[in-house]
Amino acid sequence: MKNINITIVDGNLTNDPELLKTVNGKSLCKFSIAVHNxxxxxxxxxxxxxxxxxxxxxxxxxxxxxxxxxxSKAVIVGKLKQERWKAEDGTSRQKVKIIAQEIRFDSSVFEKKVIDNRKIAA
Incomplete structure (x- = not known):
């Protein structure tokens, strides 16, 4: 049985997004978001x-x-994914990142847009 895995964060991007292409031709956009608690x-x-x-x-x-x-201010809706690896010194490392499924952001002062991955992916 699949468990529930959903997270929502509201914050600001700490860097410009980086767009990458995988060897299979898939696009991947990576960025970091700061959430003030x-x-x-x-x-x-x-x-x-x-x-x-x-x-x-x-x-x-x-x-x-x-x-x-x-x-940019953004609200990210997505799921958490844990990555684990061995560092060069042999120590175990891990981090948790968000795989975005929906993003709400201010595209201008007057207009808000919602991008939903499920609607764009086709």
Whole structure:
């Protein structure tokens, strides 16, 4: 039985998207998003910020690469994926990233757009 795996984050891109092509010709757009969780320490005014890597695939990737940029505000709906590997020194490494299924973002001051991977993929 398949478990539930869904996440929603609201934040700003920390870098310009990077569009890659796989050896099979699939498009992959990669970027990172910063999510501000609120002020941790009122005296130092330090923010509690989490950073997440986001992967976007296929035609959806190309659209995101064209419309998003560093600083863009975005709401990402997707699933979490854990990657595990061995580093050169033999230590085990892991990270969790978001595989985007839907992104809501401000394309201009006056207009909001929703891109849904399930509608674009065809």
């Amino acid at each position: 609120g002020i941790v320490n009122n005296q130092s005014n330090s923010d509690d910020v989490s950073y997440f890597d986001v992967d976007v695939w296929d035609k959806f990737a190309e659209t995101c690469n064209d419309l998003l940029k560093k600083g």
